[in-house]
Amino acid sequence: VGYDLAGLVTGSEGNLAFATAIVVRLLPRPESVRTLLALFGSALDAGDACSAIIGAGIVPAALEFVDRHVIEALRGAGFLDYPSDAAAVVLVEVEGLAEQTADEAARVHAVLLERGATEVRVAESAAERARLWAGRKGAAGAMGHLAPNYYIQDGVVPRSRMVEVLARIEEIAERERLRIVNVFHAGDGNLHPTVVFDAREAGMVERVVEAGAQILRACVDVGGTLSGEHGIGLEKQAYLDWVMTAEDQAAQRALKRAFDPAMRLNPGKPFSGPGGLGVAGAGV
Amino acid sequence: VGYDLAGLVTGSEGNLAFATAIVVRLLPRPESVRTLLALFGSALDAGDACSAIIGAGIVPAALEFVDRHVIEALRGAGFLDYPSDAAAVVLVEVEGLAEQTADEAARVHAVLLERGATEVRVAESAAERARLWAGRKGAAGAMGHLAPNYYIQDGVVPRSRMVEVLARIEEIAERERLRIVNVFHAGDGNLHPTVVFDAREAGMVERVVEAGAQILRACVDVGGTLSGEHGIGLEKQAYLDWVMTAEDQAAQRALKRAFDPAMRLNPGKPFSGPGGLGVAGAGV
Numbered sequence: 085v086g087y088d089l090a091g092l093v094t095g096s097e098g099n100l101a102f103a104t105a106i107v108v109r110l111l112p113r114p115e116s117v118r119t120l121l122a123l124f125g126s127a128l129d130a131g132d133a134c135s136a137i138i139g140a141g142i143v144p145a146a147l148e149f150v151d152r153h154v155i156e157a158l159r160g161a162g163f164l165d166y167p168s169d170a171a172a173v174v175l176v177e178v179e180g181l182a183e184q185t186a187d188e189a190a191r192v193h194a195v196l197l198e199r200g201a202t203e204v205r206v207a208e209s210a211a212e213r214a215r216l217w218a219g220r221k222g223a224a225g226a227m228g229h230l231a232p233n234y235y236i237q238d239g240v241v242p243r244s245r246m247v248e249v250l251a252r253i254e255e256i257a258e259r260e261r262l263r264i265v266n267v268f269h270a271g272d273g274n275l276h277p278t279v280v281f282d283a284r285e286a287g288m289v290e291r292v293v294e295a296g297a298q299i300l301r302a303c304v305d306v307g308g309t310l311s312g313e314h315g316i317g318l319e320k321q322a323y324l325d326w327v328m329t330a331e332d333q334a335a336q337r338a339l340k341r342a343f344d345p346a347m348r349l350n351p352g353k354p355f356s357g358p359g360g361l362g363v364a365g366a367g368v
Numbered sequence: 369v370g371y372d373l374a375g376l377v378t379g380s381e382g383n384l385a386f387a388t389a390i391v392v393r394l395l396p397r398p399e400s401v402r403t404l405l406a407l408f409g410s411a412l413d414a415g416d417a418c419s420a421i422i423g424a425g426i427v428p429a430a431l432e433f434v435d436r437h438v439i440e441a442l443r444g445a446g447f448l449d450y451p452s453d454a455a456a457v458v459l460v461e462v463e464g465l466a467e468q469t470a471d472e473a474a475r476v477h478a479v480l481l482e483r484g485a486t487e488v489r490v491a492e493s494a495a496e497r498a499r500l501w502a503g504r505k506g507a508a509g510a511m512g513h514l515a516p517n518y519y520i521q522d523g524v525v526p527r528s529r530m531v532e533v534l535a536r537i538e539e540i541a542e543r544e545r546l547r548i549v550n551v552f553h554a555g556d557g558n559l560h561p562t563v564v565f566d567a568r569e570a571g572m573v574e575r576v577v578e579a580g581a582q583i584l585r586a587c588v589d590v591g592g593t594l595s596g597e598h599g600i601g602l603e604k605q606a607y608l609d610w611v612m613t614a615e616d617q618a619a620q621r622a623l624k625r626a627f628d629p630a631m632r633l634n635p636g637k638p639f640s641g642p643g644g645l646g647v648a649g650a651g652v
Binding site for chain 1: 369370371372373374375376378379380383384396425465467468593594595600608611612616619620622623624625626627638639
């Protein structure tokens, strides 16, 4: 009864309302979980394997990608499970009924080998599962072994275009003489290219932000969008025109105004500006 | 990126926008379907069995309830599969992987017997499945065998309160000297109590609409709401105060106005009025 405000407020970046209570739906814990980790000699092969798993109709609970820069960072932090000669690691987890996960894990295993995995590790216990995950979970914390600062992007691309965009990101890194590392949720096409840098170098922050814009442009060019899970915030308002027409943005502003006519909620965030293609308080 | 308009426009009763294109997600057809049909000597037992199936953590693809009035109508229409001495029929369908449906069908079967089913039929072929469904699918068409007119309600109740509300509906029928038949989606607590009547009788339509209001009140009293799938439209605007505060309704009206300031879309439908607790053009 009434318009669906739960869907509207979810993901609205605190722009429309305060949540004073949240009702959640509990799902039963899956009966069975299977975790596989594959090593690849090529990042593009690894990306291609991720696309192929999805293309096979499997929807893993997790499908995570870790590139050679992250492996280097992890090894620097003392985590030696991922070998230094691997160009990428792909972690896959399927969950559900035992029969289903056995079948899906076997199919994932076959796809990984077919697409060039040099080694596939399968967790046989909870402890082994935790060990396969340790690198992925430690990735963000290990970045400091590459450089003092990092800038993490959050773009999304159709899962069938991931390999192409990874190649574009590598080109951007070379052209801009920056180090861009990749650790991301391949299962939903949600890339987190991360520029590692030293903010004390003159002009560096500007170069990094400019590279971030180029990465997002590459995502949008293949039919992706500006954010997978972290939102538009201040910074990405400058890119809204890439994905929304002026009319789209006007509708969003009208909606914002309906809930918050005095523009008091999360000021300066998307759609709180007076109109036109503008934005309050943002700038890149 | 931006507020989630798909969720907002879905179910908005044509009040906010025109849909000029719709993108849908395809789900794989389930590997296996199992269909069971149970006969009950008591409608309350049948309702209780529906609650118990949900309570057992099973989420059937279909869980349908047909009462003795509908059985009578079906028999009048020449469909004799449901015996005349049954007080209610419950149809259950589970779908998924073969192992899952075998397990769930066995559990459903046990619950149905435990809760007083006098007979459980299990489809062993596609033809048998179609035959188990035939009565449910023919119910609306058979109503004419009971009376020349029918008025179908669309209330929702928590699935744990279905039996209680079925009893309340029976009380309403007795008190108002009306025949109210029940055929509904028990799986989501979505009741469709249907008053069968003859509109040529003086004052009858008013009595029927009044009984409809009492049925909705009974749904709301146990924590349910005014509509499961058919919306508020014109008629149910009179009951909005039962489920939404004045502030809730003001927020809904602000939202409507943001998309349709001139109130041109589906005029007279919910939240198109000028404010207050009022409603444009509705009346019961």
